[in-house]
Amino acid sequence: MAERQINPFLKSALEFGPVLGFFVAYLLLKDESFLIAGRAYEGFIVVTAGFIPVMLACTGLLWRLTGHLSRMQIVTAVLIVVFGGLSVWLNDxxxxxxxxxxxxxxxxxxxxxxxxxxxxxxxxxxxxxxxxxxxxxxxxxxxxxxxxxxxxxxxxxxxxxxxxxxxxxxxxxxxxxxxxxxxxxxxxxxxxxxxxxxxxxxx
Structure with a gap:
């Protein structure tokens, strides 16, 4: 299926927005600590936990709008879920x-x-x-x-x-x-x- 063209600013926002959002959220929460279900989590881990669904949502929307995802985008999404999930699960x-x-x-x-x-x-x-x-x-x-x-x-x-x-x-x-x-x-x-x-x- 040929890739459908979308507004380049929208495409850039979907591709780079989650990363910039992660950066801003980290700056705001880097010195914070959160007690969740009796376990303490540093700001980096909490931001990572929020980044995973945001990145997946943006990647899914990009696929829906263009009908195409590159191999690099797919592999990146998988690794974000695996390694981001491990960081959150193991608090590491x-x-x-x-x-x-x-x-x-x-x-x-x-x-x-x-x-x-x-x-x-x-x-x-x-x-x-x-x-x-x-x-x-x-x-x-x-x-x-x-x-x-x-x-x-x-x-x-x-x-x-x-x-x-x-x-x-x-x-x-x-x-x-x-x-x-x-x-x-x-x-x-x-x-x-x-x-x-x-x-x-x-x-």
Whole structure:
């Protein structure tokens, strides 16, 4: 089924709104402690418990409006439920902090498996956004694979060595900024391996 187009601002709100909501809620509740069913929960755990249904609701609404979810969106939603749920159930924030590591490792490993078969599985996901020659896709896929593994390692270093507040800032702003800068730096590759328009094709 082809993806239905929706207002780009609405799409961005559904994709990034829950993350920004998590960030704001954490800042408001980070120093609070809540007694629930006789058990004390820190603000981070309470915010995580609220984030899970909000993220799932936004993901479900996005699917209903567009008729499409990417593999990354589906895997991310599953990992949020699993690791966020473990954090809340065990009252241990470490599981939720591991989630980005698992996401980047999974997709890095998937791209690596495609490369070992001489294929770019990144192409099947992003071809509509940036048509490239085969060699361009292979180079980009190698770079993205290394980048994902690097982000997984970086997330582990940050959450294991720095404060929870620092990790929240890193997760909310650092990781998205890193992805943005990475693709910005690929502009030379995009120009070099861009597919030329066919003669007579509309520009």
């Amino acid at each position: 924030e470490r599981f939720f902090k591991m989630k980005p590591t698992l996401i980047y490792l999974l997709f890095g490993t998937a791209l690596l498996a495609g490369l070992l078969r001489g294929e770019s599985w990144l192409r099947s996901v992003m071809e509509g956004m940036m048509p490239l020659q085969h060699d361009g896709w292979m180079i980009l896929t190698k770079r993205v694979t290394a980048f994902f593994f690097g982000l997984a390692l970086l997330n582990e270093i940050v959450w294991r060595t720095l404060s929870t507040e620092t990790w929240v800032y890193f997760k909310t702003f650092g990781l998205p900024a890193g992805v943005f800068v990475f693709f910005l730096l690929q502009s030379g590759l995009f120009k070099r391996y861009a597919l030329e328009a066919e003669p007579g094709a509309p520009e």
